[in-house]
Amino acid sequence: MPRRGNIRLTNPIPPHDPASPPIKSARICQETVLQRARSNPIARFPYNTRMPHTPSSAPSQSDTGANFEPILTLVLSILFFPLTIFGSWLVVHPQEEAVVLNWGKLSKIVKNPGISWVNLWGRKLIKISTKQQAIEVHRTTVADGNGNPIVVAAVVTFRFIDSRKAALDVQDAQGFVKTQAMAVLKQVASRYPYESTTHQMCLKSETEVVAREMRDLLQSKVELAGAEIASFELSDLSYAPEIAQSMLVRQQAQALVDARRVIVDGAVQIVHHAVELLGEHGHKLAPGEESRLVSNLLTVICGESHVQPTYSIQSSESRDPAAEEGMRKLLETIAKNTTPKTS
Numbered sequence: 001m002p003r004r005g006n007i008r009l010t011n012p013i014p015p016h017d018p019a020s021p022p023i024k025s026a027r028i029c030q031e032t033v034l035q036r037a038r039s040n041p042i043a044r045f046p047y048n049t050r051m052p053h054t055p056s057s058a059p060s061q062s063d064t065g066a067n068f069e070p071i072l073t074l075v076l077s078i079l080f081f082p083l084t085i086f087g088s089w090l091v092v093h094p095q096e097e098a099v100v101l102n103w104g105k106l107s108k109i110v111k112n113p114g115i116s117w118v119n120l121w122g123r124k125l126i127k128i129s130t131k132q133q134a135i136e137v138h139r140t141t142v143a144d145g146n147g148n149p150i151v152v153a154a155v156v157t158f159r160f161i162d163s164r165k166a167a168l169d170v171q172d173a174q175g176f177v178k179t180q181a182m183a184v185l186k187q188v189a190s191r192y193p194y195e196s197t198t199h200q201m202c203l204k205s206e207t208e209v210v211a212r213e214m215r216d217l218l219q220s221k222v223e224l225a226g227a228e229i230a231s232f233e234l235s236d237l238s239y240a241p242e243i244a245q246s247m248l249v250r251q252q253a254q255a256l257v258d259a260r261r262v263i264v265d266g267a268v269q270i271v272h273h274a275v276e277l278l279g280e281h282g283h284k285l286a287p288g289e290e291s292r293l294v295s296n297l298l299t300v301i302c303g304e305s306h307v308q309p310t311y312s313i314q315s316s317e318s319r320d321p322a323a324e325e326g327m328r329k330l331l332e333t334i335a336k337n338t339t340p341k342t343s
Contacts, residue, residue: 069103069122076121088120092127097163099126109163126167132159132230135178141240142186144203145193148247149240152189152203155233156181156218162226170225180221181232188214194239197254203237210234267301283326293327300334 077084090110092098098110103122110116137154144150158177160166166173188210189203196202203210215232222229239247271294278285285293 073103073119073121077119084120088117088123090116090118090125092116095129095131097128097130099128099163099167100124101126106164106168111163128160128163128166128173130160130163132157133174134158135174135181136235137178137181137185139236140182140186142189144189145191148194148243150189150194150203151236151238151240152185152234153236154181154185154214155231155235157230157232158222158227159230160226161228165224165226173225173227176225177218177222177227181218184214184218184221184232188217194237203234207234263302267298270301271297285323289323289327293330296331297334 090098090100092110092113092115094113096113100107100110100118101124102119104124107118107123110118134155134157137156139151139153141149141151156177160173170176192206192210193200193202195204201209211231211233215229218232219229274297275285275290275294
């Protein structure tokens, strides 16, 4: 079959017939050849084109190792038959699971408590306890929401529910949970102030809300280790030693102001009730006497030390014996009630 360059022609060009019309140009002939080559799939590849080499399906190194492991286990089991029989027993305690690796590969997970037989050659056991565990996050100093240094500590209760993740996905699952708990404690404690006077959420009053937030955040972080967080509670919360004294003074001042406010509110109610009772019993007081009575009562009730009653001396023309007698008895009664009892 004729060739044209490196292109195989299935329909070769016939020789030129003298009777046929002459070929217009060599360019037209070349375009015709290329068009026929494109339309024929066989003509697309020249004779000297080599097909890509397909490697033979030779067994890989991993396949060779996988085929060699059972043979090695069998040979060792036969050579050391007594040791294989008596050393392959495995004991699993209640609330405990054993992850079995055979020559570095996950073989099975033994969950049922009791005794089991697993060939010891190439075997590695990783036992995971599924009991409830508690770890203590030691005291650490962090800055609260207001920037004040505080000392916090916590206790985390958890258990492992996925032994495969705890054994294979993390290094030292219990240490992983403890490290994440420390990070979560610092992160959440820095969001809220130690205490607040504006009814804002704070660490001192909203312990349940803070504990729930810490538990949910820690659960999302330790899910990789197959752990389930039961609780995350604060065990210690206080100001750092460097500001504890100043904060104590501020707390005492705030407590004193609150106590005085309560005392004043109670004194006002007592005086108002006393004036109303005097009016109901027919004791009509002049405006000056009523203001003096209110002043004396507030002084007696709000004062911290014992009050010594005093009497003003007036002339006989302006003196009202009945009013003075009533005022004297009232002040004596108040003085007796406010006098501290001695043992």
